Amino acid sequence: MKITRLDLGTLRVPLRAPFKTAVRTVDAVETVVVRIRADTGHTGFGEAPATAAITGETCGSIIAAISGVIAPRLLGGEIDTFNDLLQRVDSALVRNSSAKAAVEIALFDLFAQRHGAPLYRLLGGGTPTLSTDVTISVGGVDAMVSDALAAIDRGYAALKIKIGLDPETDLDRVRALHAAVDGRAQLRLDANQGWTPKQAVRTMQRLEGAGILPELLEQPVRADDLDGLKFVTERIATPVMADESVFGPQALIELIRVRAADIVNIKLMKSGGLSNAIRMADIAALQGMACMIGCMLESRISVTAAAHLAIAKSQAFRYVDLDGPALCAENPVEGGAEFDGPQITLGDAPGLGIIAVTGLEPVRL
Secondary structure: OEEEEEEEEEEEEEEEEEEEOOOOEEEEEEEEEEEEEEOOOOEEEEEEEOOOOOOOOOHHHHHHHHHHHHHHHHOOOEHHHHHHHHHHHHHOOOOOHHHHHHHHHHHHHHHHHHOOOEHHHHOOOOOOEEEOOEEEOOOOHHHHHHHHHHHHHOOOOEEEEEOOOOHHHHHHHHHHHHHHHOOOOEEEEEOOOOOOHHHHHHHHHHHHHOOOOOOEEEOOOOOOOHHHHHHHHOOOOOOEEEOOOOOOHHHHHHHHHHOOOOEEEEEHHHHOOHHHHHHHHHHHHHOOOEEEEEOOOOOHHHHHHHHHHHHHOOOOEEEEOOOHHHHEOOOOEEEOOEEEOOEEEOOOOOEOOEEEEOOOEEEOO
16 A cells, blocks of 8 residues: 555634633634545545644644645655654654644554554554543633533533633632532533642632542643642642643653653644554553543544544543534534544444545645
């Protein structure tokens, strides 16, 4: 199976409601879709969303990295030399983690198709089902409570609560949410780097002192403040999860070495794709650190890939945050993972099982 062509397209998928965090507000998934074609007629799909506030990448930079640097290294390559192809992607340029992830996902899709098996099975996975949380965007207290209750009615048992704009207002939000959903759903707090270390400790100690014990607290401080993250972790009872502080295996090793967090959120767009995400899950498992499989605002393409990984490494991934497609107002992807409220199910189709993507705007290479 030889790579003969790589096509790019842009895709915009509107959200059901604006997605609001301490970092950004967006109303649509904006992503670059990769299609790698082989001489056998098979096509591998991948994608990379533009998440400049987190990865530093835009649609334009993703397109430039893939078309100008990565794609020329792959054309003519044999899928049977899979590890060599992955190395070509990783060594093509520094950083640009989402661009690399999109291409890697498409390569893994082709590799699994080459062997006639769904990707999760090729990676050693078992039962192809997951249960995800759902995000409650930051906003007014009444609106967040209403959104949380609606999510519970749809079957969600874990709610990822976006906070981090102002500690006092955040306290009001969490208190109200706890009162509304206590005993019906777990609260996962995500401050998206919005607090200082001392603000995080004061805020969480006040919640814990009132008997409010969230399941976890995600990235309370700036991504580059590992000492601050450790400061928080050592002073609160709630498990602390690192997200933006950890992009790849080396950063994870350092996080574990200094004991700066209890949990790590692994996302394909941060790690540069499936190969590094697999390494990170294995490192965390060896050190006894729990993992979350997460996503940016992504379509069903890359979230399907993340679901395959989570099933293949189910012992490492204790938490699942793959709600991107559930937040979208429409689904342009035929095939891939099936979403039914919090339940995610993978089928038996080879690779990722993706057949086609509608609404793509072609990119001239």
